[in-house]
Each structure stands twice: as C-alpha cells, then as structure tokens.
Amino acid sequence: MELLMAIAIGTLFGAGLYLCLRRRTLQVVLGFALLGHAVNLLILNMGGIRHGQPPLVNPAAAGYADPLVQALILTAIVIGFGVTAFLLVLAYRAYQETGSDEVNSPRDKHP
Amino acid sequence: MVGGQILSVMNLMWVIAVPLLAALATPLVGRVLGRAIGWWAVAASLVAAGLLVSLSGSVHSGNPPVWSVEWPAPDWGMRLALYADGWGWGFGLVVAGIGTLICIYAQHYLSDAEPRARFFMYLLLFESAMLGVVLSANLVGLVIFWELTSATSFLLIGFWHTQERARYGAYKALLITGLGGLALVAGVVLIYLAMGTTDIRELTARAGEVQAHPWFVPILVLVLLGVFTKSAQFPFHFWLPDAMTAPTPVSAFLHSATMVKAGVFLLGRIHPIFRGREEWFWIVSSVGMATMLLGAYGALRKTDLKALLAYSTISQLGLITLLYGFGTQLAALAATFHIFNHAAFKAGLFLTVGIVDHETGTRDKRVLKGLAKLMPITAVLCGVCALASAGVPLLNGFLSKELFYEEMVAHTGRGWWWWWWPAMAVGGSVLTFVYSLELFHGVFFGKLDPHLETDHGQSRGHGQPHDPGWGMLAPVAILAAICLKVGIWPGGIERYILDPAVAAVWGQPVDFTIKLWHGFTAPLILSILTAITGLVIYWQRHRLADVQTRLAWPFGANTIYDAALKGLVNGTGKLTDALQNGRLRSYLWLALAPVVVVLTLILGREGWSRIWPAQFSPLAPAEAVLLGLLIVATLAVVAVNQQRLTAVIVLGAVGALVSVFYLVLSAPDLALTQLLIEAITIILFLLVLWQLPKSVPALSTRGERFRDALLAVGFGVVMCLVVLAVAAANVPKPVADFYEAASLPRGGGRNIVNVILIDFRGFDTLGEITVLGIAALGALALMKLRRRKEDRR
Numbered sequence: 001m002e003l004l005m006a007i008a009i010g011t012l013f014g015a016g017l018y019l020c021l022r023r024r025t026l027q028v029v030l031g032f033a034l035l036g037h038a039v040n041l042l043i044l045n046m047g048g049i050r051h052g053q054p055p056l057v058n059p060a061a062a063g064y065a066d067p068l069v070q071a072l073i074l075t076a077i078v079i080g081f082g083v084t085a086f087l088l089v090l091a092y093r094a095y096q097e098t099g100s101d102e103v104n105s106p107r108d109k110h111p
Numbered sequence: 112m113v114g115g116q117i118l119s120v121m122n123l124m125w126v127i128a129v130p131l132l133a134a135l136a137t138p139l140v141g142r143v144l145g146r147a148i149g150w151w152a153v154a155a156s157l158v159a160a161g162l163l164v165s166l167s168g169s170v171h172s173g174n175p176p177v178w179s180v181e182w183p184a185p186d187w188g189m190r191l192a193l194y195a196d197g198w199g200w201g202f203g204l205v206v207a208g209i210g211t212l213i214c215i216y217a218q219h220y221l222s223d224a225e226p227r228a229r230f231f232m233y234l235l236l237f238e239s240a241m242l243g244v245v246l247s248a249n250l251v252g253l254v255i256f257w258e259l260t261s262a263t264s265f266l267l268i269g270f271w272h273t274q275e276r277a278r279y280g281a282y283k284a285l286l287i288t289g290l291g292g293l294a295l296v297a298g299v300v301l302i303y304l305a306m307g308t309t310d311i312r313e314l315t316a317r318a319g320e321v322q323a324h325p326w327f328v329p330i331l332v333l334v335l336l337g338v339f340t341k342s343a344q345f346p347f348h349f350w351l352p353d354a355m356t357a358p359t360p361v362s363a364f365l366h367s368a369t370m371v372k373a374g375v376f377l378l379g380r381i382h383p384i385f386r387g388r389e390e391w392f393w394i395v396s397s398v399g400m401a402t403m404l405l406g407a408y409g410a411l412r413k414t415d416l417k418a419l420l421a422y423s424t425i426s427q428l429g430l431i432t433l434l435y436g437f438g439t440q441l442a443a444l445a446a447t448f449h450i451f452n453h454a455a456f457k458a459g460l461f462l463t464v465g466i467v468d469h470e471t472g473t474r475d476k477r478v479l480k481g482l483a484k485l486m487p488i489t490a491v492l493c494g495v496c497a498l499a500s501a502g503v504p505l506l507n508g509f510l511s512k513e514l515f516y517e518e519m520v521a522h523t524g525r526g527w528w529w530w531w532w533p534a535m536a537v538g539g540s541v542l543t544f545v546y547s548l549e550l551f552h553g554v555f556f557g558k559l560d561p562h563l564e565t566d567h568g569q570s571r572g573h574g575q576p577h578d579p580g581w582g583m584l585a586p587v588a589i590l591a592a593i594c595l596k597v598g599i600w601p602g603g604i605e606r607y608i609l610d611p612a613v614a615a616v617w618g619q620p621v622d623f624t625i626k627l628w629h630g631f632t633a634p635l636i637l638s639i640l641t642a643i644t645g646l647v648i649y650w651q652r653h654r655l656a657d658v659q660t661r662l663a664w665p666f667g668a669n670t671i672y673d674a675a676l677k678g679l680v681n682g683t684g685k686l687t688d689a690l691q692n693g694r695l696r697s698y699l700w701l702a703l704a705p706v707v708v709v710l711t712l713i714l715g716r717e718g719w720s721r722i723w724p725a726q727f728s729p730l731a732p733a734e735a736v737l738l739g740l741l742i743v744a745t746l747a748v749v750a751v752n753q754q755r756l757t758a759v760i761v762l763g764a765v766g767a768l769v770s771v772f773y774l775v776l777s778a779p780d781l782a783l784t785q786l787l788i789e790a791i792t793i794i795l796f797l798l799v800l801w802q803l804p805k806s807v808p809a810l811s812t813r814g815e816r817f818r819d820a821l822l823a824v825g826f827g828v829v830m831c832l833v834v835l836a837v838a839a840a841n842v843p844k845p846v847a848d849f850y851e852a853a854s855l856p857r858g859g860g861r862n863i864v865n866v867i868l869i870d871f872r873g874f875d876t877l878g879e880i881t882v883l884g885i886a887a888l889g890a891l892a893l894m895k896l897r898r899r900k901e902d903r904r
Binding site: 067095 | 694695696699700703724727728729730734735738739741742745746748749752755758759762765766769772773775776777778779780781784785788791792795796799800802803804811819820822823824826827828829830831832833834835837838841842844846847850851854855860861862863864867868872875876879882883885886887889890893894896
C-alpha cells in the first residue's frame with residue numbers, strides 16, 4: 001500500500017513540475033493543480049494510513065485517523081483553489097492584454 | 112572609603128551616560144535655547160571631563176575603578192564593563208577636554224543658517240561613543256562603541272549633505288572604517304574562541320598564552336586591519352582626506368584629535384598583550400613607517416590647507432604606529448606622549464585653519480599670504496602650534512620627537528642596516544618641518560594678496576579679514592598654552608596624565624623623567640639636522656614642488672577604491688539581473704534542482720534502511736485499482752497537455768480519484784471538500800479555456816522538453832522516496848491524541864477536524880478566508896481593470 005501510494009505521489013510531483021516548466025499559461029496552471037494534490041497526499045501520508053477510522057470522538061471505535069493533518073489539508077485545498085482561480089484569471093487577462101499565452105516575460109523576446 | 116569607591120564607580124558610568132543623555136535631549140533643549148544650544152554641549156562635555164577628573168585619585172593609586180553589569184550576554188563573555196586605567200582615563204580626558212573646546216569654537220563657527228541642534232547632537236553622540244571606546248574593559252563593548260564612532264563620524268562628515276563631495280567622503284569613510292570594523296569583530300571572536308574571554312585585563316594577564324596560541328597570527332592580522340583602517344594607515348589612508356568635507360570643528364575633533372586615534376589607542380590597549388612578537392614588530396612598524404613617509408610627502412603636494420592637515424595627520428599617526436610596533440619601553444613612552452602632544456597641536460592647527468577659512472573664505476595656500484598683518488593673534492597662536500608640529504624646542508612636539516629619535520637610534524647597535532630606521536625617521540620629520548613652516552610662515556608672512564585685504568568675494572560677509580571673537584580664539588589659545596606648558600615644564604602633566612598612561616600601555620609602572628635638555632646626544636644632533644635640512648628645503652620649496660609634479664603617480668588607492676566600488680555595484684546588478692530574470696522556468700530550475708540534489712544527499716546518508724519501511728499495510732484490490740488509475744490519469748494529463756480540453760477533463764478525473772482516495776483513507780471531510788472544489792475548478796478552467804487560443808503548437812524544443820523531463824523525473828523519484836521514508840519513520844502522534852481528548856470537553860464537537868478548524872485553530876481558518884478574499888478581490892480587480900478601459904474607449 002505505502003509503496004504504491006509513494007509511487008502515485010511521486011508521479012503527481014513529477015508531472016506537476018514538468019507542466020509548470022512548460023511555456024504556456026494553461027499548462028502551468030494544470031501543473032500547479034497537480035502539485036497541490038501531491039502535497040496534500042504527502043501530508044495525509046504523514047498522518048499514517050488508516051482504514052475506516054474517521055477522526056471522530058467515538059469511544060466504541062478501534063482508533064481514529066490523525067485529525068491534525070486532515071485539518072491542514074482542508075485548509076490547503078481551499079487555499080489551493082483560491083490560488084488556482086486567481087492564476088486562471090491572470091492567464092486569461094494576460095492573454096487579452098498581450099495577445100499571447102506565453103509565460104515568459106517580454107524581456108525574453110526583446111532583449 | 113567604600114562609599115567613595117562606589118561613588119567613583121558610578122561616575123565612570125556617568126562619563127559616558129552624560130554626553131549620551133545630553134545628545135538625546137538636544138532636540139528638545141534646542142527649542143528652548145535656540146542658537147545658544149552649543150553651550151548645552153559645552154556643559155555636557157565639561158561635566159564628562161569633571162567626572163573623569165574626580166576619578167583621578169583611584170587612577171593614580173593604581174587601583175582603577177571598574178563598573179560592570181551582567182548584560183547583554185554574560186554567558187558568552189559579553190558584558191558591559193568599564194574601567195579607567197591610566198591609558199583609558201588619560202585618553203578620555205583628551206576626548207572630553209578637547210570636546211569642550213571644540214563645542215565652544217563650533218558655537219561661534221557655525222553660521223545661523225546651519226541646523227545647530229543637529230550638529231551638537233551628533234557631536235555629543237560621538238563624544239559618548241568615543242569615551243566608551245577608551246573606557247571599555249571588554250573587547251566586545253569596545254567594538255560596539257568603536258562602530259558607533261564610525262557611524263557618528265559618517266553623520267558628521269556628511270553634515271553638509273547637500274554637497275556631493277560631503278556624501279562621497281562620508282560614504283567612503285564609513286565603508287573603509289566599517290570594513291575594518293568587521294575584521295576587528297572577527298578578530299575579537301577568534302580571541303574569544305581561543306582564550307574563552309574578551310576581558311582586556313584578563314587577556315593582559317594571560318599575554319603569554321595569547322602569544323603562544325596557534326591562532327596568534329590570524330588574530331593579530333584581523334585586529335590590525337581594524338586598527339589600520341580606523342587610524343588611516345597605508346594602504347587604507349585615503350579615506351581621511353575626503354573626510355575633510357566635514358565642518359572644520361569636526362575635522363579637528365574627530366579626524367585629528369580623537370576618532371582616528373581610536374586605532375592607535377587600541378594599539379596601546381593591546382600593546383601589553385601582543386608586544387614582543389616578531390610579527391607584531393614587522394607588520395606594525397613597517398606599515399607605520401610607510402604611512403609616516405607617504406603622509407608627509409602627500410601633505411606637501413596639497414594646496415588646500417585642510418587637505419595638507421589631513422595628510423599630516425596620516426603621517427603623525429604613522430609615526431605613532433611605528434613606535435608601538437617596536438614594543439620597547441622607550442617606544443611606548445614616546446608613542447603615548449606623542450599621541451597627547453599631537454592631539455593638542457594638530458587640533459590647534461585645524462582650528463586656526465578654520466579661522467582663516469571663516470575670515471577669508473578660502474583655504475588655498477597659493478592665495479593666502481601675509482595674513483599676520485590682518486590677524487596678528489591668530490598668527491601667533493598658529494605659530495605656536497605649527498612650530499610644535501615641526502618639533503622646535505620649548506614646545507611639546509620637540510620632546511616627543513627627541514624620544515622618537517632616541518628610540519630609533521637605540522637599535523642601531525643591532526647592525527648597520529638598522530640605521531634605516533633613524534634615517535627614515537629624519538626623512539619624515541624633515542618633511543613635517545617643511546609643511547609646518549608652510550602653514551605658519553607661508554600663510555601669515557609674505558606679500559598680502561590685495562584681494563584679501565578687502566573682501567575675498569567668497570567670504571561670509573565679514574568684509575576685511577580680522578581676528579575672530581574670543582569664542583574662536585580662546586580654544587586655540589588654550590591648546591597653544593598646553594603646547595608651551597608641556598614644552599617648557601613637562602613635569603606636572605607628565606605626572607598627572609603621562610605616567611599612569613604609559614604604565615598601562617607598558618603593562619607595569621615605568622620609571623622615566625622627560626627632560627628638556629639631556630646633553631649633546633644623538634637625538635639632539637638629528638633634531639638639528641632635521642631643522643637645517645627643513646629650512647633649506649622650505650627655502651627651495653618651489654623646486655620640491657617641481658620634483659613632486661614630475662614624480663606624480665597617476666594611479667592611487669583612490670582609483671582602486673572607485674573602480675572596486677563601481678565593479679561591485681555593476682557586478683551585483685548583473686548578478687541580480689541574471690537570477691531575477693523574470694522567467695518562471697529558470698526560477699523553478701534554480702529552486703528545485705538544488706532541492707533534488709540536497710534531498711538525494713540526505714537520503715543517501717540516511718541509508719536504505721531508513722527509507723524502506725519495515726512492513727507495509729496490506730493492499731486491497733480496490734485500492735490498487737484506484738491508485739493505478741490515479742497514476743495513469745496523472746501521466747495522461749502530461750501526455751495530452753497539448754490538447755487542452757482533454758487535459759482539463761483528465762485533470763478533473765485526477766481530482767475525483769483523489770477525493771475517492773480520501774474517502775478510503777478515513778477522511779470523509781476531505782473527500783467532500785475536494786469533490787466540491789474540483790467541480791468549481793473545472794468550470795473555471797473551461798470558462799478560461801474558451802477564451803484562450805484553441806490550437807497550441809509546442810513552444811519548447813525537444814532538448815528543453817528532455818531537460819525538463821529529467822528534472823521532473825528526478826524530483827518525482829526523490830519525493831517518492833521521501834514518502835517512503837515518512838512511512839518508515841512511524842513517528843508517534845501526541846498532538847493528535849491531545850485533540851482527540853480535548854475535542855469534546857473543550858470544543859464541544861465530535862468531529863475532531865471540524866473542531867480544530869473552527870475552534871482550536873480558528874485564526875488559521877480566518878487567515879484562510881482572508882486568502883480567499885484577497886484572491887477573489889485580485890481576480891475582480893483584474894476583470895474590472897479591463898472594463899474601465901473599454902468604457903473609456
């Protein structure tokens with residue numbers, strides 16, 4: 001389980017970074033979204049793997065998953081969404097203003 | 112007796128505190144006193160001097176008062192500690208005494224248009240810092256006060272900050288002395304690491320240990336860098352002439368009598384610790400001699416009288432440094448004596464030049480001639496100070512110069528090449544003799560320029576130049592009187608200041624008497640030789656000027672300084688441009704390539720056993736399918752990233768898979784949130800996608816894609832190993848237990864995650880909401896920006 005999960009998280013990290021290194025804005029936003037998933041799963045992994053033990057106060061239960069990492073991830077998901085939304089609007093407006101959806105600064109093309 | 116002791120110990124603290132508090136109060140007091148604020152500074156300096164005098168009893172009894180507090184970090188040998196041994200006390204008297212005279216002078220020197228309160232505030236701040244340097248019992252404290260003198264010197268040099276030259280000079284002085292100060296800090300740190308203390312008295316007692324330590328040479332070099340930069344020693348001498356853009360009272364006080372002497376003061380302080388080592392002798396004495404000759408030679412090339420005095424100060428500081436390097440008892444006496452003598456006559460000369468400048472509006476020695484007719488009193492006072500500087504009998508400069516010669520000649524028994532030292536000493540003194548005559552005879556005798564007799568045109572509305580009021584003459588007169596007093600009857604001052612000072616510099620009491628006449632000896636013959644040669648050269652000075660013009664060296668320390676500064680600014684500019692180039696790609700490479708390397712190194716060091724978990728949880732078939740799908744979908748996003756619509760849909764699939772995965776791993780809240788957010792995100796993506804260009808040919812080349820893929824794969828593999836290492840570590844979770852236990856009784860909820868978010872970590876949630884709000888506002892602003900533009904069209 002841990003091995004396959006590690007591979008999945010590693011794949012998300014690698015794919016996210018590769019897309020962030022592309023030259024078009026939309027690809028970068030896609031990559032950013034993937035990196036977000038990667039980080040969230042990494043944090044979840046730090047809390048340990050539990051099945052069927054939601055973090056509820058229940059004396060009858062055999063145990064509970066780490067609530068702290070879940071609280072962190074919950075915050076991270078929402079903030080990640082905020083940033084993604086902002087990046088999308090930025091990409092859209094940049095395309096409208098410059099007529100191009102390239103990431104690189106104008107300095108690049110006009111040295 | 113005990114009460115008196117405590118009182119005098121407190122006085123020690125007040126010596127520094129009084130000028131400091133007076134400085135801080137100056138802006139307020141200035142509103143009341145108006146242009147009389149200078150007298151406030153005079154009073155503060157007088158009080159400081161009086162407090163020092165009140166300590167004289169314990170200083171002379173050889174039982175120096177000590178005051179210390181266990182602050183700021185006694186565990187690391189850093190405590191604020193003051194003590195007044197003969198050396199610090201004597202030097203402190205010079206600082207407070209000359210400070211008093213300078214404040215009286217400046218009160219009359221500054222025009223009404225200058226911001227007086229600010230001037231005297233800086234001056235008092237400096238005085239307090241300088242007194243701190245000389246009274247510190249601890250090297251850390253000394254260094255802090257040392258840097259404060261550099262900072263206040265910067266403020267005072269740049270006092271007329273609207274002038275380009277003043278800013279340049281202030282900046283240069285701060286850079287050079289500041290860099291030297293850093294070297295000194297490093298030296299003090301090394302001393303602490305080597306000896307476990309920074310207490311000067313303890314270090315003096317353990318001088319043998321310091322000298323035998325393997326770090327002795329690095330310590331010596333670092334400390335000397337601080338000394339040489341502060342005291343304008345070759346090759347760091349070039350900041351001092353530019354510091355002359357300061358108002359003349361400042362030049363007299365800081366850049367001649369006290370601050371530049373902090374370097375040679377420290378030489379005297381560490382003299383009993385370092386003296387006797389060959390390295391000490393060769394480095395200190397050679398640098399001192401080079402500086403002495405270079406300064407005296409440079410002084411003769413200057414036409415601006417203040418520049419001339421700046422170079423002459425460099426030269427005299429070189430002489431003192433040279434003497435301390437010899438490390439003998441006689442040399443210590445001569446150097447210490449000369450420090451006091453130089454402070455008196457050089458401050459006097461600066462103040463005289465200030466008077467001349469004030470009255471005539473110029474400091475050019477080619478224009479200034481025959482002023483004795485117009486300003487007889489000034490001429491007499493200048494004569495006394497200039498002849499003292501030249502080393503003429505019956506004046507204090509003669510006595511220390513004789514001791515200097517005596518020390519130089521004393522070593523000639525070691526071999527004929529040791530005659531080199533007295534020969535160079537005479538050479539330097541001859542040049543000193545010549546420029547001193549230029550100051551006195553050149554300026555006050557000869558044919559008066561007719562322009563000067565009326566108004567020079569640049570003068571400050573005084574009409575014909577004349578002797579200034581008593582406020583400017585009295586300080587010079589007092590200094591000149593001291594030159595005469597010491598020159599004729601040295602006994603009293605010798606017992607009062609010099610004896611205890613020399614005893615402290617040498618490390619134990621020294622038996623000596625300074626005599627005006629001690630027979631027809633080698634020093635006297637050299638003095639006569641100096642005077643005759645000096646007179647001949649002065650008579651033929653136009654020829655000397657010709658020779659100097661021919662020998663002029665176009666490439667000096669200033670050229671290097673300017674080039675280095677320009678290179679530094681350009682270089683950092685280019686480096687910044689290269690790093691901050693505005694390309695996301697290179698930022699990511701710069702940030703993440705090192706991360707991959709460092710993580711690889713750390714994981715490699717930890718070893719496989721720390722990465723590979725000892726046991727794995729069982730893998731259900733459904734989970735295997737889920738994770739397999741997640742991996743495939745993630746790779747698919749990359750594979751189809753050119754077909755945008757497909758890529759966005761696959762991204763949605765990834766999000767959905769992650770949500771399901773959360774559900775499997777006992778995180779129902781996360782699954783819910785993720786699913787909701789994912790839906791909104793995809794809608795946003797599609798909205799934007801609709802606006803962006805549809806066909807997207809690849810922009811990057813094959814090579815670029817290959818390189819990026821390499822980094823991405825490396826990053827992915829490293830992160831994969833990190834996840835495994837986390838699983839292998841299996842850290843206990845006491846925090847989780849706390850929340851589980853506290854959730855119901857203190858948060859009133861059974862859903863622990865929710866209780867954390869809205870209760871225990873409520874402020875985090877507030878922050879999260881704020882971030883969302885800012886993102887929304889940012890997005891809104893971006894859209895509105897366009898609307899307005901369209902409206903205008």
